[in-house]
Amino acid sequence: MASTGETSAQLALRDPDVRLMLRVRADEVGAFEELVEQFQHRLIAVMHHLVGDATEAEDLAQEVFLRVYRARHKYRPRSKFSTWLFTIANNLALNSLRSRQRKPTTPLAVHDSGPLGPRPQEQLVRDHHSGPTQKVQREELAAVIQEALAGLNERQRAAVVLNKFEDMKAVKSLLSRARMNLRAALSGYVYMNGQPVPEAEDETDE
Amino acid sequence: MPDQPRLTPQEQADLVAFLDGELTGDARRAVETKISLDPAVRAEAATLKKTWDLLDFLPKPAPSPSFTNRTMEKLAPIRARAALRSPRPFLVGAGWAAALLAAVAAGYAGVGLLARPPANPDQDLTRDLRVIENKRYYDRVDDLDYLKQLNQADLFGDDAGS
Numbered sequence: 001m002a003s004t005g006e007t008s009a010q011l012a013l014r015d016p017d018v019r020l021m022l023r024v025r026a027d028e029v030g031a032f033e034e035l036v037e038q039f040q041h042r043l044i045a046v047m048h049h050l051v052g053d054a055t056e057a058e059d060l061a062q063e064v065f066l067r068v069y070r071a072r073h074k075y076r077p078r079s080k081f082s083t084w085l086f087t088i089a090n091n092l093a094l095n096s097l098r099s100r101q102r103k104p105t106t107p108l109a110v111h112d113s114g115p116l117g118p119r120p121q122e123q124l125v126r127d128h129h130s131g132p133t134q135k136v137q138r139e140e141l142a143a144v145i146q147e148a149l150a151g152l153n154e155r156q157r158a159a160v161v162l163n164k165f166e167d168m169k170a171v172k173s174l175l176s177r178a179r180m181n182l183r184a185a186l187s188g189y190v191y192m193n194g195q196p197v198p199e200a201e202d203e204t205d206e
Numbered sequence: 207m208p209d210q211p212r213l214t215p216q217e218q219a220d221l222v223a224f225l226d227g228e229l230t231g232d233a234r235r236a237v238e239t240k241i242s243l244d245p246a247v248r249a250e251a252a253t254l255k256k257t258w259d260l261l262d263f264l265p266k267p268a269p270s271p272s273f274t275n276r277t278m279e280k281l282a283p284i285r286a287r288a289a290l291r292s293p294r295p296f297l298v299g300a301g302w303a304a305a306l307l308a309a310v311a312a313g314y315a316g317v318g319l320l321a322r323p324p325a326n327p328d329q330d331l332t333r334d335l336r337v338i339e340n341k342r343y344y345d346r347v348d349d350l351d352y353l354k355q356l357n358q359a360d361l362f363g364d365d366a367g368s
């Protein structure tokens with residue numbers, strides 16, 4: 001097991017996130033708060049892409065952090081810390097979506113920010129040089145992309161979001177089918193320069 | 207308009223893996239060859255890449271300003287429960303002291319047992335001397351009743367020895 005120990009030590013030295021988590025594991029004062037500050041933006045963004053609702057995304061992100069805290073003494077630095085964190089996030093999001101399917105609720109619009117209201121940071125990719133028309137176009141495009149994402153099944157959506165935004169590996173065939181489905185849903189928006197749009201097969205992985 | 211490529215699921219997966227830079231060696235060269243020779247595959251690869259890049263237009267929702275505080279507030283009861291469950295330092299010390307005392311007592315008892323002098327073999331010989339001296343007679347009789355009969359005076363008559 002010596003090689004594993006060396007790998008863990010090397011990982012800890014290389015990855016500042018691992019070092020931070022090791023400080024949390026050691027119950028160092030302030031370390032957990034630092035962890036929350038550091039990862040909340042990425043975590044909430046990913047959760048929002050996965051569940052499509054801002055308020056639920058924050059609630060789930062909180063639960064992820066609490067689970068990390070509860071499991072801190074069992075943490076072993078075997079891989080990137082973010083991989084561990086977003087694996088917990090993915091499991092929670094999938095459970096939440098399945099639970100939502102069992103208890104149907106009125107879904108929020110994809111652009112709704114929830115009871116907290118719209119937040120400035122929640123705007124689309126900001127371009128101070130673009131005019132109102134371009135802004136509306138970007139907003140419409142973002143809404144279409146969110147709908148396309150929401151049209152994927154849970155596993156495909158998770159594969160796309162975690163691979164795209166967190167560089168996490170996904171099962172090759174699952175990711176491939178997800179990307180083919182996205183391509184089909186967004187084909188009209190990819191070729192906006194008059195280039196013909198190739199037809200796509202509508203496939204699912206189930 | 208390029209023809210729609212008829213790719214098998216495996217070829218589609220390879221194309222996606224190629225675009226993600228995850229293919230190496232022969233697999234990578236095979237996809238490169240297909241892309242260079244088949245305009246439909248080339249168009250498919252371009253469309254897949256553009257679709258993937260579109261995801262960059264997704265909004266990046268930021269946490270609400272109170273997110274950290276609310277999370278830390280939720281943590282408070284968890285920390286309180288953990289503090290109740292964890293043993294107090296003076297109890298840990300008392301436990302160690304008790305364990306140390308028990309170990310000392312067990313060691314003392316063990317040493318006492320091991321240090322006891324062995325039994326004196328001469329004592330055993332003295333106690334069993336009578337039996338040892340008469341062993342040759344005892345060997346000749348089957349049981350104690352026969353021995354008692356021999357001891358009766360009238361067995362061979364009073365003049366037996368005369």
